[in-house]
Each structure stands twice: as structure tokens, then as C-alpha cells.
Amino acid sequence: MLKIAYHPCYGHPVRKDHRFPMDKYPLLIEQLKYEGTIEEDNIFAPVEVEEKHILKVHTPEYWHKLKHQEISYKEERRIGLPMSPALIKRELIITQGTIDCTEYALKYGVAMNIAGGTHHAYSEHGEGFCLLNDFAVAAQYLIDYKGFERILILDLDVHQGNGTAEIFQDNNKVFTFSMHGANNYPMHKETSDLDIPLEDQTDDTTYLKILRQKIEELFSNIQPQFVFFLSGVDILKTDKLGKLGMSMQGCKDRDQMVFEKCFTEKVPVAVSMGGGYSPQLNLIIEAHANTFRIANNIYF
Template sequence: MIKIAWHPIYAHPLPEGHRFPMLKYELIPGQLLHEGTITQENLFSPEPVSEAIILSTHNREYWEQLKHLTLSPKEQRRIGFPLSAQLIERELRITQGTIDGAAFAQQFGIAFNVAGGTHHSGSNWGEGFCMLNDQAICANYLLNNKLANRILIIDLDVHQGNGTAEIFTNNPNVFTFSMHGDKNFPFRKEISNLDVPLADGIEDEEYLNLLNVNLNKALEISKPDFVFYLAGVDVLATDKLGKLSLSKMACKERDRHVLEMFKSKGLPVQVSMGGGYSTDIKDIVDAHCNTYRLAFDIFS
């Protein structure tokens, strides 16, 4: 049974100018239910994550300011929108959804979070619409509770997972692999264990070849017993922010390659969805839904 974290608060409307990207969090499960890829039984609704779990990854002062909505205007601008209690609750539920998903992945092979992939959040900062780093928090939770020994985080969002890289800079049990636009946000990159910077306009064949080589390299070096996958669809040529030139078919083949690799090796995978900013919401939703469709074909 493939389980998928989703909660109505995921689609919480933001202030004017920020609402469009949130539509996908309602449309993705709606489309999957409509077409019969999933049923309500696949969906679960996470509770808010506990403060103790957050503090295993994030600085206490940063968390207290986030919790009490006292970050400075400059820090809020870095995040990208004004804070609210509902947005903080949204982050807490997303993070617990990833933690619960990791347990389901260990039971069933794979699990999803419709949201998440908040990889720009570092130990003491929020950035780029990310306030709490869900996969980093979950990785620390697994290690601290001896539920995993060696973790691989695969970040194929078009933007570097700078927060994730910073959090695990000195942790030999977590291997961070980020394949991202070289000239894209964030403009100050952190150092992952394996960074693959991509030129603007890269097309399908070159991208997939680079992925094959570097995914094998990451696996060989990290020797993981648990994998996180950030499956952003902002690599599409239609994406307003991505600067790459991948077709929807190449994005699907990217996911197929990743998921088949870990299925064949018996490695549990938790998938968070990451970014997607194509002009037509249908392109975003269909590309994300392809990831789920593949998972149900490969893992069912």
C-alpha cells in the first residue's frame, strides 16, 4: 500500500501574488483520485511535528522566532512571503508527513508527501518559500532513533538544495546529491557531497546521461539504507524559473530511472515533490502525477 501525506492546509491560500503555486497541492491528489491511480485509502493526514524533533535539525533561536512570528522583515523577505500562524502549522504538518512517510516507505518500499522538499531552509534560516527542511529533519529523526544508518538525499529540483547541504556539512552518515541549474537560485551555493551544476538550456539526452552517471556515483559512495528523493518538476522547459529545456517525457524518464534503481536494490524511498512553476498549471500537475503513476507501476 503506497501511502501519500496530504492535508487541506497544504493548499492554504497565500497573499495575492503567491496563490498560483499553491493550487497544485489540491489538484495533484484530486487528479490521482479522479483517474483511479489512488483511492482515499492511499492518503493520510499528518499531525504537526513536535518541537523536539525540529530542534534536532534547526537552531532554537531561529525556530522560536519562526514560531512566534518575530522574524525580521528582511528574514521574511528571504523566505518570500509574510509569516502567519497557519503557514507555520502548514510547515509542521508537512514535516510530520515526511516523517510518517519514511515509516511507510520502510514498510511498503516507497511513500510520498504531496508537499515538502523544503530544501532551501538551513539550520538557522528560511529561504525561497522554505521554513523547515522536511527531509533533513526526517533524516536526523531516522538516524537519532536508529531507524537508518546511512542516508542518501537525491535532490533533482532545478534549484540547489543549499539548506540541506549546509545542515549535513559535517555529518558522514548523510550523503547529499544535488543536480541543479548552475546559474539559478540560490546564487550563493552551499557544498553538497555531490553537486552537478547544469548549464542553462540543457536538453533531455544530456540531462539523463548526467543523471545516470552521477546517481550511480552517489550510490557507490554513500551505500545508503534509506533514500530521500526530491522530485521537483521545475526542470521542465515550460517552467518560468527553471532555465532548463527538458520535455515532460524526460522528466518522467528521470523519475523512472530513480525509482527503478531503488526498487531493484530494495532501498526504501520517501519522495517529496519540490518545485514547479510552469505557466500552465496542467503542466505542473501532470508532471508531478507522472511520478506517482510510475511509483504505482514499479512498486505495486
């Protein structure tokens, strides 16, 4: 059964801004249910993550400031969201949702978090709409509680996973791969284990050729025991913040490629949705929905 992390707080209006379309989360759930891709039994509501898991990847000082609402104005501007207890709660629930997805992925092969993919959160600060790094917390959970030693993070959001790269820069149990726009946020890139910067307007053919080659190399060289897939749909040509030239079909083919490889190699995969900022909300919903449809078709 495809298990999907979703909580009503995912749609909390933390910022009324076209760059951060919070209403996509409940609408995506409704679309998937309406078309029959999922039913109510597929959905689970995470609780708040325990502090001990946060402190495995984030510094005590940073967590203290988040927990006690002591983030400065300058830090808040860097994050890009107004601080509130509701926002912190939302981040805690999203992060636990990704941890829960690792457990369901181990059982069913794949599991998905409607939200998450907060890859701009560093160990000691947040930025780019990201406060806690859900992939980092969940990957460390697998290392600490499941004994995993070869974890692959496939970050295919249009923006580099700079926070994830910083957190795992000295950790040889997690391989960070980021394929992103070269001329996009963040302008200062961190060093992932493997970065593939793409030129503006990169098209389907070029993108998919590079990705196929790199996925084959990564699975061959790393032989991952677990994969985290950040499936941002801000690679679309229609995306206001993306700058790439990918079509809806190209984005769909990307997801198909990742899921088929994980399925064939019998490697569990946990997915977070990441970004999507096309001006037409229906395009964002359709692109994200394709990710769920493909996973459901391949695995179930």
C-alpha cells in the same frame, strides 16, 4: 500500498503569486483519484511535528522566532512568504508528513509527500519559500530513532539544495547530492557532498546521461540504507523559474530511473514534490502526477 501525505492546509493561500501555485496540491490529489492511480485509502493526513525533532536540525533561536511570530521584515522578505500562524502550522504538518513517509517507506518501499522538499531552509534561517527543512528533519529522525548511518538525499529540483547542504555539512551519515541549474537561484551555492551544476537549456539526453552515471556511482560507493528523493518538476523547459530544457517525457524518465534503482536495490525511498512553476497549471499537475503514477506502477 502507496501512502501519500496530504492535508487540506497544503493548499492554504499563503501567497497569491504565480511563483507559488498553492492550488496545485488539492488539484493533484483530485487528478490522481479521478484517473484511478490512488484511492482515499492511499492518503493520510499528518499532524504537527513535535518540537524535539525540529530542534535536532534547526537552532533554538530560529525556532523560537518562528513559533512566536518574531521573524523580522528582512527575514520575511528572504523567505518570500508573509508570516502567519497558519503558515507555521502548515510547515509543521508538512515536516511531520515527511517523517511519516519514512515509516511507510520502510514498510512498503516508497511513500510520498504531496508537498515538502523545503531544501532552502537552513539551520538558522529560512529562504526561498522554505521555513523548516523537511528532508533534514526526517533524515535526522532516521538516524536518531532507527540507527541509520548511510542516508542519501537525491535533490533533483532545479534549484540547489543549499539549506540541506549547510545542515549536513559535517554529518557523515547523510550524503547530499544536488543536480541543479548552474545559473539559477540561489546565486550563492553551498557545498553539497556532490553538486552537479547544469548549463541553461540542458536537454533530456544530456541530463539523463549524467544522472544515470551519478546514480550508479552513488549507490555503488555509498550503499545507502535510505533515500530521500526531491522530485521537483521545475526542470521542465516550460518552467518560468527553471532555465533547463527538459521535456515532459524527460522528467518522467528521470523519475523512472530513480524509482527503478531504489526498487532494484531494495532501498526505501521517501519523496517530496518540490517546485513546479510552469505558467500552465495543467503542465505542473501532469508532471507531478507522473511521479506518483511511476512509483505506483513499479512498486504496486
